[in-house]
Amino acid sequence: MENERNSILATAVEQAAESVMITDKSGIIQYANPAFEKISGFTRDEIIGKKPSILKSGRQSAAFYKTMWETISRGEVWKGLLVNRRKDGALYEVEISISPIRDESGAITNYVSVKRDVTEERRLEQQLVRAQKMEAIGTLASGIAHDFNNIVTAILGFTDLVIDDIPEGTKTRRRLGYVREAGLRARDLIKQILSFSRQNDTGRKPVKLAPIVKETLKLIKASIPATIEIRQSISSDGRSVLADPVQIQQILMNLCTNAAHAMREHGGVLEVSLTALEFESASYFPQPGMAPGPYFRMTVADTGCGMDSSMLERIFDPFFTTKKPEEGTGLGLAVVQRIVKSYGGAITVTSEPGKGSSFEVFLPCITAGEKGGETVAPSVEKGSGTILFVDDDPSIIRLGRDLLRQLGYRVVTSRGAREALNTFEKNPHRFSLLLTDYIMPHMTGTELAREAHKIRPDIPIAMITGLTQIPTKGEMKSAGVLEVALKPLTMEELAEIIKRAMSRT
Ligand SMILES: Nc1ncnc2c1ncn2[C@@H]1O[C@H](COP(=O)(O)OP(=O)(O)OP(=O)(O)O)[C@@H](O)[C@H]1O
Numbered sequence: 387m388e389n390e391r392n393s394i395l396a397t398a399v400e401q402a403a404e405s406v407m408i409t410d411k412s413g414i415i416q417y418a419n420p421a422f423e424k425i426s427g428f429t430r431d432e433i434i435g436k437k438p439s440i441l442k443s444g445r446q447s448a449a450f451y452k453t454m455w456e457t458i459s460r461g462e463v464w465k466g467l468l469v470n471r472r473k474d475g476a477l478y479e480v481e482i483s484i485s486p487i488r489d490e491s492g493a494i495t496n497y498v499s500v501k502r503d504v505t506e507e508r509r510l511e512q513q514l515v516r517a518q519k520m521e522a523i524g525t526l527a528s529g530i531a532h533d534f535n536n537i538v539t540a541i542l543g544f545t546d547l548v549i550d551d552i553p554e555g556t557k558t559r560r561r562l563g564y565v566r567e568a569g570l571r572a573r574d575l576i577k578q579i580l581s582f583s584r585q586n587d588t589g590r591k592p593v594k595l596a597p598i599v600k601e602t603l604k605l606i607k608a609s610i611p612a613t614i615e616i617r618q619s620i621s622s623d624g625r626s627v628l629a630d631p632v633q634i635q636q637i638l639m640n641l642c643t644n645a646a647h648a649m650r651e652h653g654g655v656l657e658v659s660l661t662a663l664e665f666e667s668a669s670y671f672p673q674p675g676m677a678p679g680p681y682f683r684m685t686v687a688d689t690g691c692g693m694d695s696s697m698l699e700r701i702f703d704p705f706f707t708t709k710k711p712e713e714g715t716g717l718g719l720a721v722v723q724r725i726v727k728s729y730g731g732a733i734t735v736t737s738e739p740g741k742g743s744s745f746e747v748f749l750p751c752i753t754a755g756e757k758g759g760e761t762v763a764p765s766v767e768k769g770s771g772t773i774l775f776v777d778d779d780p781s782i783i784r785l786g787r788d789l790l791r792q793l794g795y796r797v798v799t800s801r802g803a804r805e806a807l808n809t810f811e812k813n814p815h816r817f818s819l820l821l822t823d824y825i826m827p828h829m830t831g832t833e834l835a836r837e838a839h840k841i842r843p844d845i846p847i848a849m850i851t852g853l854t855q856i857p858t859k860g861e862m863k864s865a866g867v868l869e870v871a872l873k874p875l876t877m878e879e880l881a882e883i884i885k886r887a888m889s890r891t
């Protein structure tokens with residue numbers, strides 16, 4: 387009977403999923419079960435007769451172990467979390483309880499420790515925390531975005547206007563140019579932050595990568611020191627990618643800025659290449675979850691300081707940065723990865739300390755049959771006709787009126803949708819275009835569009851919207867809105883959407 391019970395106990399311990407280890411009173415290991423072998427990587431032969439300190443990772447202090455020993459030698463159970471080292475050197479985290487075993491007289495003869503590997507659990511927990519952090523940032527960002535965008539709209543818009551009034555070559559004009567540049571940077575920054583909260587695909591259209599890459603490289607050239615040589619090899623087979631050109635620019639800018647920073651001390655070579663390639667269904671994918679088919683590969687390689695493997699693990703984490711606060715936020719690569727993933731693409735990196743780094747971005751092409759678009763170079767052409775401009779914010783109304791006049795249009799402004807409808811109803815054929823804000827009190831831009839179309843079905847309608855609340859394609863289509871532009875607008879963009887909307891009817 388006693389024997390049978392003992393053998394059941396022994397089998398149970400042998401087969402338990404938890405790692406079980408028994409030591410004598412002085413801590414010498416006398417027994418370990420197979421789960422222990424599996425978790426620690428040591429065989430029983432290797433550890434029996436040794437001390438548990440063979441598993442020490444160095445992550446806990448001497449004081450930590452001292453309290454542990456004091457607790458168990460007092461005859462109490464010790465419970466806690468600790469990090470151990472496997473035989474192969476890898477660290478793992480365990481939840482552990484150590485209990486004293488006593489003989490009939492009550493004296494401690496042995497200790498038994500039961501451990502559970504919680505490494506994976508911890509990893510998932512951290513991932514969750516990170517996801518929640520990102521969500522919080524997203525919410526915060528969209529909260530301030532609306533107001534901030536209106537402010538930048540006014541700064542950029544009025545600067546555009548004033549610049550045109552000042553003769554070229556003057557100091558003032560040059561200085562205003564700097565104001566405009568700073569305004570554009572502010573706009574890019576807010577777009578960058580908002581890429582986190584924005585999940586929809588507004589702004590995506592078929593684009594050819596080669597021209598965007600070339601354009602962006604021109605901008606980059608202007609901003610990096612001469613000690614860095616740029617080599618480019620851009621080839622494309624005419625296929626397109628379904629993407630937002632601004633985001634493509636963002637990807638390239640972020641990667642090149644990082645590369646330039648890595649080479650700022652000793653100079654070097656920045657190599658940017660674009661090639662088309664095909665992933666067969668059976669081929670090796672750079673990242674799991676990618677669909678087979680045609681892709682573009684964009685490579686940004688530098689000969690800078692490089693990174694070691696522990697750094698490579700963290701570079702895509704939001705806010706991971708090795709730069710000074712004024713030099714970087716640590717969002718660059720997080721944004722890049724987010725964009726690339728949302729396109730069904732992948733990003734990989736190889737790097738060696740002291741030798742340099744190479745980032746490869748894979749973006750899926752649109753397959754045959756789908757029409758490719760082109761990127762249009764901005765050029766401001768004067769227009770004609772009368773535009774009904776609607777917004778609820780007086781400073782935007784003033785700006786809109788001035789910008790539109792500058793572009794050659796006659797302008798009637800309305801504050802809010804109701805006022806606009808009244809004006810429109812009185813003489814609907816007087817207007818060549820209705821240009822309205824999206825979010826307004828009482829009535830949204832799309833609702834206004836519907837009402838206006840009841841009065842005059844063929845009136846072209848374009849809309850301007852903040853980055854935070856963007857109408858869906860379905861909503862726009864059903865309301866008959868032809869074009870949507872995101873705030874803050876520049877004069878070129880405004881000219882562009884008006885022209886497109888007017889030509890589409
Ligand atoms: N090409 C590179 N060579 C060496 N280190 C790099 C390279 N690219 C990125 N890193 C490292 O990865 C970190 C994170 O890059 P990331 O672009 O996400 O943020 P950042 O450049 O520090 O800040 P931000 O892009 O927001 O201005 C950098 O601080 C840098 O240490």
Ligand SMILES: [Mg+2]
Pocket residue numbers: 640643644714717718719
């Ligand atoms: Mg960066």
